[in-house]
Amino acid sequence: MRAPARALLVVFATTCLSISIATDTIDHAASITGNQTLISAGGIFRLGFYNPPGSSDARAYLGIWYAGIPVQTVVWVANRRSPVVSSPGVLKLSPDGRLVIVDGRNTTVWSSAAPTRNITTKVTAQLLDDGNFVLSSDGSGSSQSVAWQSFDYPTDTMLPGMKLGVDLKKGIARNITSCRSPTDPSPGAYTFKLVMGGLPEFFLFRGPERIYASGPWNGVVLTGVQNLNAEGYTFMVVSNADETYYAYYVSDPSALSRLILDGATGQLQSYVWGNGAWSSYWYHPSDPCDSYYKCGAFGFGVCEVGQPPKCSCLPGFKPRSPEQWEQRGWSGGCTRSANLSCGSGDGFWPVNRMKLPEATEATVRPDMTLAECRQLCLGNCSCRAYAAANISGGISHGCVIWGVDLLDMRQYPVVVQDVYIRLARSEIDALNAAVNSRRPNRNVVIPVVATIFGMLLVVAVACCYFLRTKAVTKRQTGIPPSTRGDVFPLGVRKHSALSTAQDRQLNKSRMSSEKDLELPLFDLEVILAATDNFSADSKIGQGGFGPVYMAKLEDGQEVAVKRLSKKSVQGVVEFKNEVKLIAKLQHRNLVRLLGCCIDDQERMLVYEFMHNNSLDTFIFDEGKRKLLGWKNRFEIILGIARGLLYLHEDSRVRIIHRDLKASNVLLDKNMIPKISDFGIARMFGGDQTTAYTTKVIGTYGYMSPEYAMDGVFSMKSDIYSFGVLVLEIISGKKNRGFYDDELDLSLLGYSWKLWKEGRTVDLLDEAMGGSIDYSGVLRCIQVALLCVEVHPKNRPLMSSVVMMLSSENATLPEPNEPGVNIGRSTDTDYSQTHTGTSFTGDAMNDR
Ligand SMILES: *[C@@H]1O[C@H](CO)[C@@H](O)[C@H](O)[C@H]1NC(C)=O
Ligand SMILES: *[C@@H]1O[C@H](CO)[C@@H](O)[C@H](O)[C@H]1NC(C)=O
Ligand SMILES: *[C@@H]1O[C@H](CO)[C@@H](O)[C@H](O)[C@H]1NC(C)=O
Ligand SMILES: *[C@@H]1O[C@H](CO)[C@@H](O)[C@H](O)[C@H]1NC(C)=O
Ligand SMILES: *[C@@H]1O[C@H](CO)[C@@H](O)[C@H](O)[C@H]1NC(C)=O
Ligand SMILES: *[C@@H]1O[C@H](CO)[C@@H](O)[C@H](O)[C@H]1NC(C)=O
Ligand SMILES: *[C@@H]1O[C@H](CO)[C@@H](O)[C@H](O)[C@H]1NC(C)=O
Numbered sequence: 019m020r021a022p023a024r025a026l027l028v029v030f031a032t033t034c035l036s037i038s039i040a041t042d043t044i045d046h047a048a049s050i051t052g053n054q055t056l057i058s059a060g061g062i063f064r065l066g067f068y069n070p071p072g073s074s075d076a077r078a079y080l081g082i083w084y085a086g087i088p089v090q091t092v093v094w095v096a097n098r099r100s101p102v103v104s105s106p107g108v109l110k111l112s113p114d115g116r117l118v119i120v121d122g123r124n125t126t127v128w129s130s131a132a133p134t135r136n137i138t139t140k141v142t143a144q145l146l147d148d149g150n151f152v153l154s155s156d157g158s159g160s161s162q163s164v165a166w167q168s169f170d171y172p173t174d175t176m177l178p179g180m181k182l183g184v185d186l187k188k189g190i191a192r193n194i195t196s197c198r199s200p201t202d203p204s205p206g207a208y209t210f211k212l213v214m215g216g217l218p219e220f221f222l223f224r225g226p227e228r229i230y231a232s233g234p235w236n237g238v239v240l241t242g243v244q245n246l247n248a249e250g251y252t253f254m255v256v257s258n259a260d261e262t263y264y265a266y267y268v269s270d271p272s273a274l275s276r277l278i279l280d281g282a283t284g285q286l287q288s289y290v291w292g293n294g295a296w297s298s299y300w301y302h303p304s305d306p307c308d309s310y311y312k313c314g315a316f317g318f319g320v321c322e323v324g325q326p327p328k329c330s331c332l333p334g335f336k337p338r339s340p341e342q343w344e345q346r347g348w349s350g351g352c353t354r355s356a357n358l359s360c361g362s363g364d365g366f367w368p369v370n371r372m373k374l375p376e377a378t379e380a381t382v383r384p385d386m387t388l389a390e391c392r393q394l395c396l397g398n399c400s401c402r403a404y405a406a407a408n409i410s411g412g413i414s415h416g417c418v419i420w421g422v423d424l425l426d427m428r429q430y431p432v433v434v435q436d437v438y439i440r441l442a443r444s445e446i447d448a449l450n451a452a453v454n455s456r457r458p459n460r461n462v463v464i465p466v467v468a469t470i471f472g473m474l475l476v477v478a479v480a481c482c483y484f485l486r487t488k489a490v491t492k493r494q495t496g497i498p499p500s501t502r503g504d505v506f507p508l509g510v511r512k513h514s515a516l517s518t519a520q521d522r523q524l525n526k527s528r529m530s531s532e533k534d535l536e537l538p539l540f541d542l543e544v545i546l547a548a549t550d551n552f553s554a555d556s557k558i559g560q561g562g563f564g565p566v567y568m569a570k571l572e573d574g575q576e577v578a579v580k581r582l583s584k585k586s587v588q589g590v591v592e593f594k595n596e597v598k599l600i601a602k603l604q605h606r607n608l609v610r611l612l613g614c615c616i617d618d619q620e621r622m623l624v625y626e627f628m629h630n631n632s633l634d635t636f637i638f639d640e641g642k643r644k645l646l647g648w649k650n651r652f653e654i655i656l657g658i659a660r661g662l663l664y665l666h667e668d669s670r671v672r673i674i675h676r677d678l679k680a681s682n683v684l685l686d687k688n689m690i691p692k693i694s695d696f697g698i699a700r701m702f703g704g705d706q707t708t709a710y711t712t713k714v715i716g717t718y719g720y721m722s723p724e725y726a727m728d729g730v731f732s733m734k735s736d737i738y739s740f741g742v743l744v745l746e747i748i749s750g751k752k753n754r755g756f757y758d759d760e761l762d763l764s765l766l767g768y769s770w771k772l773w774k775e776g777r778t779v780d781l782l783d784e785a786m787g788g789s790i791d792y793s794g795v796l797r798c799i800q801v802a803l804l805c806v807e808v809h810p811k812n813r814p815l816m817s818s819v820v821m822m823l824s825s826e827n828a829t830l831p832e833p834n835e836p837g838v839n840i841g842r843s844t845d846t847d848y849s850q851t852h853t854g855t856s857f858t859g860d861a862m863n864d865r
Pocket of ligand 7: 380
C-alpha cells in the first residue's frame with residue numbers, strides 16, 4: 019500500500035508550496051503536480067515538472083534531472099513534444115495502467131505507451147538511482163514486471179546502463195534525438211541510432227541525411243569512435259537474435275556521467291561532473307575525417323596532427339576526377355587503376371589502420387573462416403573486400419564480405435584490423451614492387467620517428483622524475499615535509515632553515531640529477547603555507563585551467579601559483595605541456611617559471627610574480643590607461659614582439675603560442691611585458707611550419723581566419739594575434755568589444771578604414787597622455803595591419819616585425835584589407851568553411 023505517500027502529499031500540498039515528496043514512487047492513489055518531485059532512493063535523480071530556464075512562456079515539462087548538483091541538468095523529458103501550457107500539469111497513473119500528464123483543463127497532453135503486459139491494481143511507477151523511471155505491473159520492481167520504462171524512450175541523453183539500439187522482442191528502437199535549443203526540449207535536427215544490417219553500426223542523422231557513422235562494431239571497438247575506453251568506463255555492443263544495442267557503464271557509482279547529442283553542434287558529447295561543472299572528455303564527429311562519405315567510394319580520410327585534412331585513395335585506386343580531387347572535391351571518390359579480371363587472377367591487398375568501410379549492406383557469414391571468405395570473394399565478381407567479422411579476444415570469428423563500394427573510411431595511426439581489398443593481379447604486383455623498393459630507404463623515415471620518440475621519452479622521463487624525487491624525498495628524510503628544506507638549482511633559495519648532514523647529502527644528489535630538467539619542485543606544504551591554504555585573499559585571478567594565487571615564500575620572495583583544477587581531464591595534459599615548454603624557455607619578455615608542484619592530485623605551476631598584473635587591466639581600464647603614454651605603449655609592443663620572436667625563431671624549439679592576447683601579457687614592476695600562459699602552446703619540429711587542429715581553442719577576436727575556420731595554425735596565426743593586440747594597445751579598444759554600429763565595423767575594419775582615409779592617428783587612445791611620436795604611431799599601425807592580412811603568406815615574420823618596428827627609416831610594404839574572421843562553421847564539412855555563422859562553445863571558451 020502506498021497510503022503513507024499519499025498522506026504526505028496531501029499534507030504538503032495544502033501547507034507549503036515548494037516541496038519534494040519524500041518518496042521515489044507513485045501509485046494509483048498519488049500524483050505529482052506543481053513543485054512536487056519524486057526523488058530516487060539514493061538522492062541521485064529527481065523527477066518533476068520544470069520550466070526550461072530562459073524560456074519566456076509558461077511551458078512546463080515533466081523531466082528527470084540530477085538532484086544533487088546546482089546546475090539543473092535534465093536527462094529525460096516525457097512530454098518533449100507537448101508541453102503543459104495551461105498549468106498546473108499533473109502526472110498520474112491512469113486506470114488502464116499508463117502514466118499520463120493532464121493539464122489544468124483536464125486534457126491529457128501525454129501518456130506512456132500502452133503496457134505490454136497485463137496490469138494489476140498494484141501498478142506503481144518508481145524513479146531509480148540510475149535515472150530510469152519504471153512502471154511495474156505488480157509493484158515488485160523486478161525486471162520481469164517492467165511494463166514501461168523511460169530508458170526505452172530516451173530524449174537527448176544516454177545515461178550509464180541505458181541501451182541504444184533495437185529490441186526485436188519488445189519491438190522498440192531506441193535513439194537519442196537532440197533538443198531544439200537549451201530552452202526548447204522538443205526534437206531537434208539530429209538523431210543518433212542503430213541502423214540494422216551487416217555489422218552493428220550507429221549513425222548520426224541530420225534530418226534524413228547521414229552525417230557521421232560510428233563505424234562497424236568488430237567485437238572489440240566501434241571502429242569510428244576513438245577514446246571510447248576512457249578510464250573508469252566500459253562500453254559494449256551486444257548483438258544477438260533478440261536485440262542489438264550499445265551501452266556504457268561507469269565503474270565508480272558516485273561518478274555522474276552522461277552522453278548527449280548536442281542540438282547546437284550536432285555532436286555526441288560525453289560529460290563527467292567534477293569540480294562543480296560538467297567537463298567534456300570526448301565528442302564526435304570531432305574532425306573533418308569523421309564526416310560521413312567525405313571521401314567517396316574507395317577513398318579514405320587522413321587527418322593527421324600537423325597536416326591539413328585530406329582524402330586519399332585506397333591502394334590500387336586513383337581519383338575518379340583528378341581535377342576535382344586537386345581542388346579538394348573529394349566526394350567523387352576513387353576508381354580502380356586496373357580493372358579486375360573477375361576470376362581467380364585477382365588478388366587481395368590488406369589495409370589495417372582504417373575505420374572499417376560502412377558495413378550495413380555487407381554480408382556477414384558468422385560460420386566462415388577467413389580462408390573460406392577469400393574463396394567466396396574471389397568467386398563472385400561483385401565482391402570488393404572481406405574482413406573478419408568479429409576479432410574479439412584477438413581471434414577472428416566469421417567474416418564480412420562487401421559486395422558494395424567501400425565507403426566512409428578513415429586512416430588511423432594505429433592498427434584496427436585487416437581489411438582485404440580485392441585488386442587486379444597487376445596492381446598487387448605493382449604494390450609489392452613498391453614496398454620492396456622502399457625498404458632500403460629506411461634512413462628517410464627513422465630520424466623523424468626517432469625525434470618524436472625522443473620527445474616522448476623526454477616527457478616521460480621528466481614526469482617520472484618529478485614523481486620519483488617526491489617519493490624519495492619523503493622516504494629518505496623521515497622529516498615532516500613541512501619542515502624539510504627545499505633547495506633547488508636555478509637560484510631558488512631554500513624555503514626553510516633545516517639543514518642536517520643527511521639533508522645536505524640528499525640535496526646534493528638531487529641537484530645533480532635535477533640539472534637535466536632544470537626545474538625545481540616545491541612541496542605542497544610550502545605552497546599551502548605561502549598561500550595561507552589557498553585563501554580567498556591570496557587569489558589574484560582565474561585562468562582557464564584554475565585559479566591563480568599570490569604567494570609569499572618564507573624568505574619573502576613573492577611568487578604566483580597557478581593551481582590546476584583537480585580531475586580536470588585536459589588540465590593534466592596542458593600542465594605537462596606547459597612545464598615541458600616553459601622549462602626550456604628563458605627570455606626577458608617571457609614570464610619565468612620558477613618551479614612546479616605535483617602532489618597526488620594537485621598540480622601547480624610557480625611563476626615569478628608580476629606586480630602590475632596583465633596588460634588588459636591597463637589598456638582597457640578607464641583610469642589606468644591614462645598612465646600609459648606613447649613611449650610606454652611602444653616599449654610594451656616592442657617587448658611583446660621580441661618575446662614572440664624568441665618563441666618563433668630564436669629559442670631551441672619553435673613554439674606557437676596560440677593564445678596571445680592582452681590578458682596573457684603580464685607587466686612587471688618596470689612595466690616590462692612578459693608573455694604568459696602556455697597552456698595551449700604547441701612545439702614544432704625542425705622544418706614544420708604549419709599544423710592542423712580539430713579543436714580550435716583560443717580567444718575570439720584574436721584568432722586568425724584560417725585558424726578559427728580551418729584549424730590551421732602556424733607562426734602566422736600568432737602574428738595575426740599580435741597585430742590585433744598592437745591595434746588594441748594603440749587604440750585602448752578591445753577588438754572583441756569594439757563595434758562601430760554606425761559604420762558596421764570591428765576594430766580591424768575601423769582601423770583599415772581610417773588607414774585608407776589617411777586618418778590613422780584618429781585611432782589613438784584619446785586618454786593617452788604625454789608626448790606622442792606620430793611617425794612611430796603610424797609605423798606601428800602599418801605593421802599591425804600587415805600582421806592581420808587575410809593571407810598568412812602576406813603577414814611578415816616576427817623577425818621583420820621587430821626590424822620594422824625598431825628602425826625609423828625602413829620602407830614598409832602597403833597593407834591589404836585585413837582578414838576579419840567571420841566565425842567558424844559548426845559544420846564539419848571542411849570544404850565549405852565560409853558558411854558558418856557562429857562559434858561552437860568550444861572555440862568560444864576563453865582558455
Ligand atoms: C514553486 O517554488 C518556487 C520557489 O521554491 C515558488 O516561487 C513558486 O511559487 C512555487 N510554485 C508553485 C506552483 O508552488
Ligand atoms: C478529468 O477527466 C476525467 C475523465 O477524462 C474525469 O473522470 C475526471 O473527473 C475529470 N476531473 C476533473 C477535475 O474534472
Ligand atoms: C493477460 O491476461 C490474459 C488472461 O489472464 C492472458 O491470456 C494474456 O496472455 C495476458 N497477456 C499478457 C501480455 O501477459
Ligand atoms: C527516435 O525514437 C522515437 C521514439 O523514442 C521515435 O518517435 C522517433 O521517430 C525516432 N527517430 C528516428 C529518427 O528514428
Ligand atoms: C564476438 O565474439 C565473441 C567471442 O566469441 C562473442 O562473445 C561475441 O558475442 C561476438 N560478438 C558479436 C557481435 O557477434
Ligand atoms: C575498365 O573497363 C571499362 C569497361 O568495363 C573500360 O571502359 C575501361 O577502359 C577499363 N579500364 C582499364 C584501365 O582497363
Ligand atoms: C555475389 O555477391 C553479391 C553481393 O554480395 C550477392 O548479391 C550475389 O548473390 C553473389 N553471387 C553469387 C553467385 O554468390
